[in-house]
Amino acid sequence: MIKVYSYIGKNIEELKKQALEELNCQESDLISSKEDMPTKLLLGKKYQLKIVKKSDIINHIKEFFKEFSNKTNIELNVEIREENDSFKVLLISSDKNISSIMIGKEGKNLNALSKLLKKSITIQIKMPLHLYIDYEDYKKVKEVKFKNEIKKIAEDVNQNGVEVKLDAMNSYNRRIVHVIVSNYPSLKAESYGEEPDRYVVIGKKED
Numbered sequence: 001m002i003k004v005y006s007y008i009g010k011n012i013e014e015l016k017k018q019a020l021e022e023l024n025c026q027e028s029d030l031i032s033s034k035e036d037m038p039t040k041l042l043l044g045k046k047y048q049l050k051i052v053k054k055s056d057i058i059n060h061i062k063e064f065f066k067e068f069s070n071k072t073n074i075e076l077n078v079e080i081r082e083e084n085d086s087f088k089v090l091l092i093s094s095d096k097n098i099s100s101i102m103i104g105k106e107g108k109n110l111n112a113l114s115k116l117l118k119k120s121i122t123i124q125i126k127m128p129l130h131l132y133i134d135y136e137d138y139k140k141v142k143e144v145k146f147k148n149e150i151k152k153i154a155e156d157v158n159q160n161g162v163e164v165k166l167d168a169m170n171s172y173n174r175r176i177v178h179v180i181v182s183n184y185p186s187l188k189a190e191s192y193g194e195e196p197d198r199y200v201v202i203g204k205k206e207d
Helices: 012-023 054-072 096-103 105-125 138-160 171-181
Strands: 005-009 030-037 046-053 077-083 086-092 130-135 187-192 199-204
Touching: 005 012, 012 030, 012 046, 030 054, 046 054, 054 077, 054 086, 054 105, 096 105, 096 130, 105 130, 105 138, 130 138, 138 171, 138 187, 138 199, 171 187, 171 199
Parallel strands: 086 130
Antiparallel strands: 005 046, 030 046, 077 086, 187 199
């Protein structure tokens, strides 16, 4: 169970100070979310500050994979790194025969596991969460290959001026495309469509 601490008041900075004192934490140890509270006009604006300890999220992730291992008989080592409110989870196993099970076709099983874990957390904290799960660097290797492909496409568009419509992709990969294209002053990347069919078009900027 991940505990969510709630503070209500008129000044966000004072609420943060109160939370840090009561929880005996540094601001870097916490994830927070601010919401406007409905109030009568004469009473002035009020805010609700929701706070979660990062250590509680990390403990939840550990318990999640402990239960997963018990139910599947798959032994996993779990490494968790927290970077700027993002949680990166690396799964490792000494049994090389389970790679296909953990990853699945085109990473399908790994993505499903990631969505299940993220949902188990966000349903409790009810605030945005950046979560990245990889199994023995499968996604890392795939991401390097993806970046190289996008760089080649960007260079081709930069040379011949013919725009390219990319296949539909998730928001993480779209961000990668936008970052890479931003390195080319004469190019632009624009996203179109609705999830899960949202895609990116790389083309020349108009003069």
